Amino acid sequence: MKGSSDLKKMEDKAGELVALTFEVCEKRLSSARKSLTPPQTALSAAAMNVHHSVETFLAVSRIPDQPEAK
Numbered sequence: 001m002k003g004s005s006d007l008k009k010m011e012d013k014a015g016e017l018v019a020l021t022f023e024v025c026e027k028r029l030s031s032a033r034k035s036l037t038p039p040q041t042a043l044s045a046a047a048m049n050v051h052h053s054v055e056t057f058l059a060v061s062r063i064p065d066q067p068e069a070k
Contacts, residue, residue, distance in 0.1 A: 007061055014054045021047045 025047040032040055 007058075010061070011058055014058060018051050018054055021050045 025043050028040055028043055029036070036044075
């Protein structure tokens with residue numbers, strides 16, 4: 001089924017995006033000398049928002065367009 005194949009590709013790419021987002025965030029945070037700066041704190045929050053947004057998008061993508069007939 002093409003739809004499930006497309007969804008699988010999207011999940012794979014979304015996983016890559018989230019992994020790269022966290023990687024960038026971790027590199028920036030590890031370079032912090034003392035305490036976190038406001039931009040570094042915002043970057044952490046943004047990374048988590050990307051993660052949750054992707055999870056929500058994928059969950060909604062799995063909902064069928066049409067309710068099943070009873």
